[in-house]
Amino acid sequence: MSDNRGTPESRDHGQTSFAVKGLTKVYQSGDTQIHALRGVNIAIPSGEIIVLLGPSGSGKSTFLNIIGGLDQPSSGHVFFRSRDLASLSEQELTFYRRENIGFVFQAYNLVPSLTALENVALVTEIAENPISPLEALEAVALTDRANHFPAQLSGGEQQRVAIARAIAKRPEVLLCDEPTGALDSETGIMVLKALLEVNSKFGTTCIIITHNAAIAELAHQVVHFCDGKVSHVQVNEVRKSAEEMIW
Numbered sequence: 001m002s003d004n005r006g007t008p009e010s011r012d013h014g015q016t017s018f019a020v021k022g023l024t025k026v027y028q029s030g031d032t033q034i035h036a037l038r039g040v041n042i043a044i045p046s047g048e049i050i051v052l053l054g055p056s057g058s059g060k061s062t063f064l065n066i067i068g069g070l071d072q073p074s075s076g077h078v079f080f081r082s083r084d085l086a087s088l089s090e091q092e093l094t095f096y097r098r099e100n101i102g103f104v105f106q107a108y109n110l111v112p113s114l115t116a117l118e119n120v121a122l123v124t125e126i127a128e129n130p131i132s133p134l135e136a137l138e139a140v141a142l143t144d145r146a147n148h149f150p151a152q153l154s155g156g157e158q159q160r161v162a163i164a165r166a167i168a169k170r171p172e173v174l175l176c177d178e179p180t181g182a183l184d185s186e187t188g189i190m191v192l193k194a195l196l197e198v199n200s201k202f203g204t205t206c207i208i209i210t211h212n213a214a215i216a217e218l219a220h221q222v223v224h225f226c227d228g229k230v231s232h233v234q235v236n237e238v239r240k241s242a243e244e245m246i247w
């Protein structure tokens, strides 16, 4: 692993999913202002696995929510494929989220009364250019559990269904906020394998927030957040496989 401490905005390998410029976010809480982001500049290359690391409260989730179009910045800009998200109407923003971004959270948010396959099909029914629900389950190695209900699946399996659901609409980007946060190491590794498979099979850009520094060894790049800023970006010349990772 090499540690390239260049300015984050100077890194740009070919195609860029996101170019983020001067991003700030201030939350007003009573009389207090909380500066969650204090000027983030970064280019996120397409097709890579990017891990966001940093102490609690350093702004990682705020950043993810803004680039995913779930929240608005106080100032600054997010360009997705050269398009400024700030220029989009509410309706265009909804379309942006629906077509381009898959979300994976720590909570799986599956519909308990639907099977794994039906949970994935919920998304493919409304997407413009989906993959089949079964192919999505295949990418996360769960075809044999397609007809199981969430209650019949382990936590790691449920998270893999959530990943299958997120990728079924063929998004360019997968945004994952602590996807293995609720899992033990063995099931967590299965979930990470699923993300690596999705990245290599579909070329999906995967941006993953984690507190587990070991996960960073799987990434192409690791973006370190500190106090609302990107402190440095580390490029892994050699990446570990999920099996090699020490949790």
Ligand SMILES: Nc1ncnc2c1ncn2[C@@H]1O[C@H](COP(=O)(O)OP(=O)(O)OP(=O)(O)O)[C@@H](O)[C@H]1O
Residues within 6 Å of the ligand: 027, 028, 029, 034, 035, 036, 054, 055, 056, 057, 058, 059, 060, 061, 062, 063
């Ligand atoms: N809706 C909100 N209202 C007020 N303050 C908020 C809100 N959301 C986040 N914050 C504050 O903004 C700062 C950054 O929070 P954020 O959740 O982005 O950090 P984080 O790095 O993701 O933390 P963690 O790793 O604990 O999830 C924190 O001080 C947090 O308390």
